[in-house]
Amino acid sequence: MYLYAVLFSVFTSILADLSKISGYVKNGTAKYPVITVQDVNINTLTDCSVIVLTNNTIPILDTDDFPELPQLEELALMNNGLAEMKPECFRKLSKLKHLYLTQNKLRKISSRILEGLPSLEILNLSENKIVEIVYGAFSDLPSLKMVNLSKNKIPSVTAEWFTHCDKLKSLNLSFNRLVSIADGSFRNVGSLKSLYLDTNSIRTVGEKAFSDLQALERLDLAFNEIEEIAGNTFKGLENLKMIKLLGNKLVCLYEDVLNSLNDDAVVYLMGNQLSKDCREVIKKFKIDRPTIQIFY
Numbered sequence: 001m002y003l004y005a006v007l008f009s010v011f012t013s014i015l016a017d018l019s020k021i022s023g024y025v026k027n028g029t030a031k032y033p034v035i036t037v038q039d040v041n042i043n044t045l046t047d048c049s050v051i052v053l054t055n056n057t058i059p060i061l062d063t064d065d066f067p068e069l070p071q072l073e074e075l076a077l078m079n080n081g082l083a084e085m086k087p088e089c090f091r092k093l094s095k096l097k098h099l100y101l102t103q104n105k106l107r108k109i110s111s112r113i114l115e116g117l118p119s120l121e122i123l124n125l126s127e128n129k130i131v132e133i134v135y136g137a138f139s140d141l142p143s144l145k146m147v148n149l150s151k152n153k154i155p156s157v158t159a160e161w162f163t164h165c166d167k168l169k170s171l172n173l174s175f176n177r178l179v180s181i182a183d184g185s186f187r188n189v190g191s192l193k194s195l196y197l198d199t200n201s202i203r204t205v206g207e208k209a210f211s212d213l214q215a216l217e218r219l220d221l222a223f224n225e226i227e228e229i230a231g232n233t234f235k236g237l238e239n240l241k242m243i244k245l246l247g248n249k250l251v252c253l254y255e256d257v258l259n260s261l262n263d264d265a266v267v268y269l270m271g272n273q274l275s276k277d278c279r280e281v282i283k284k285f286k287i288d289r290p291t292i293q294i295f296y
């Protein structure tokens with residue numbers, strides 16, 4: 001039977017027990033529960049815009065596990081014990097916009113896993129065990145707007161993850177194991193507006209770490225181990241409105257840093273070890289530039 005053949009090709013490699021799978025699919029506004037694989041009928045699949053297969057057991061996704069699903073815009077595979085994805089496992093999902101892979105066991109994002117997803121806008125990989133992301137892992141995703149890599153074990157960030165992601169607006173790398181941010185780390189994602197690097201172990205931040213981010217509005221560096229911010233770190237970032245530096249080891253912010261802030265900037269410095277002199281400097285600075293808000 002065609003129905004069975006298709007379902008078999010979708011799930012054969014990924015499900016130990018074909019009879020047990022729960023979740024739902026959506027066709028237009030109608031929502032159909034999936035209790036067993038046999039419940040999914042082929043018309044629903046090819047017409048459906050949403051497939052939610054959360055809370056099942058899908059340890060591996062093989063190449064072409066997903067057949068052509070021309071209407072599919074959202075695929076949720078959260079909490080499935082997913083540990084491995086083979087290259088091109090999603091490549092026939094040309095309309096896919098949202099891919100949720102949170103709460104799995106992924107350790108590595110290899111090349112070509114995300115190949116063939118021209119419409120992908122939101123990629124949520126938070127709460128995995130990612131330690132390695134290969135060069136080009138997020139390349140050629142022309143619609144990508146948001147990547148969520150929070151709550152993984154990522155030790156460093158590199159510009160080579162991304163190329164031709166000209167629409168990326170938000171990158172969440174909080175709760176990882178970052179120890180430093182090198183110059184040029186974000187040179188291929190110049191459209192970023194929000195960058196979350198909080199709750200890592202960052203000690204050093206290159207003076208040109210963010211200099212390519214001309215569109216940047218929010219930068220979260222809270223709860224790291226930063227002792228010093230070099231004078232030109234935020235220079236020329238004309239859209240930067242919010243800088244969170246709370247919970248670091250800063251003794252002060254250099255005057256060059258203060259002077260480079262935009263008039264509408266809000267800076268959070270609570271939970272640092274600001275010296276008495278520093279507090280005086282900031283107090284004076286706030287009188288000179290009253291529109292800037294600094295909390296310390």
Ligand SMILES: *[C@@H]1O[C@H](CO)[C@@H](O)[C@H](O)[C@H]1NC(C)=O
Pocket residue numbers: 027028043044047
């Ligand atoms: C899904 O929606 C399409 C278009 O509205 C319709 O033709 C099709 O019969 C529906 N499929 C199911 C299984 O309801």
Ligand SMILES: *[C@@H]1O[C@H](CO)[C@@H](O)[C@H](O)[C@H]1NC(C)=O
Pocket residue numbers: 023052054055079
């Ligand atoms: C998955 O399991 C969690 C925790 O039990 C539950 O809150 C959530 O609603 C489930 N999601 C789906 C889509 O079944």
Ligand SMILES: *[C@@H]1O[C@H](CO)[C@@H](O)[C@H](O)[C@H]1NC(C)=O
Pocket residue numbers: 078100102103122124126127146148
């Ligand atoms: C990322 O996934 C989590 C579920 O683990 C969800 O709560 C969150 O809303 C997702 N974020 C986005 C922006 O989709």
Ligand SMILES: *[C@@H]1O[C@H](CO)[C@@H](O)[C@H](O)[C@H]1NC(C)=O
Pocket residue numbers: 102124126127146147148150170172
């Ligand atoms: C990222 O994922 C986390 C945890 O799953 C969630 O709380 C958050 O809302 C997500 N969204 C963004 C934009 O990072």
Ligand SMILES: *[C@@H]1O[C@H](CO)[C@@H](O)[C@H](O)[C@H]1NC(C)=O
Pocket residue numbers: 126150151172173174175196
């Ligand atoms: C980024 O991820 C963390 C951890 O999952 C979450 O708490 C935070 O809300 C996320 N940031 C945004 C702006 O969604």
